[in-house]
Amino acid sequence: MMQQTGLAVSLGDSIEEDEVVALYEANAWSSAKKPRQLMAALRNSHALATARVDGRLAGLGNAISDGHLVVYFPHMLVHPDFQRHGVGRALMGLLMDKYVGFHQLMLTADGAAVDFYKSMGFQRAGRTEPMWIYAGDEH
Ligand SMILES: CC(C)(COP(=O)(O)OP(=O)(O)OC[C@H]1O[C@@H](n2cnc3c(N)ncnc32)[C@H](O)[C@@H]1OP(=O)(O)O)[C@@H](O)C(=O)NCCC(=O)NCCS
Secondary structure, three states, X not given: OOOOOOEEXXXXXXXXXXXXXXXXXXXXXXXXXXXXXXXXXXXXXXXXXXXXXXXXXXXEEEEEEOOOOEEEOOOEEEOHHHOOOXXXXXXXXXXXXXXXXXXXXXXXXXXXXXXXXXXXXXXXXXXXXXXXXXXXXXX
């Protein structure tokens, strides 16, 4: 893996609708079609990690949590221009540091993301079956 140069990851960055929608559209994520709710969701997350490369939004990940025992990571995405350069690892590392010691760190992984999360130490959750009521169309 080549490390991305000019990369800055942070918690508590401010984000703009245009750059967020561009990132979600680049990954064909359906929540790009609900920008008002998407921005409110990200801004009201328990934590929001952003990655910028020379100022440009290259990726983000958010967390929802009870603040003590359980944290769930709903969104993690890196712009295709920057994938496989350590951006996702840096974002997830920042979030995992924040929630280190929690009883459960949870997420739903799909496709190539499964190997990404395995590389971050996640494993299939016993014999559980991920379940949802989902309005999106990309799975
Ligand atoms: C999954 C995703 C977040 C990974 O981010 P990334 O910045 O590309 O990943 P990194 O470069 O930090 O990769 C870290 C490690 O994860 C694993 N990994 C990442 N992408 C992978 C892929 N496509 N296939 C297999 N392993 C992968 C590798 O072990 C990698 O280490 P290496 O490059 O040294 O081999 C990113 O590819 C993405 O946004 N994909 C589309 C959206 C998505 O699927 N998000 C997850 C939702 S559940």
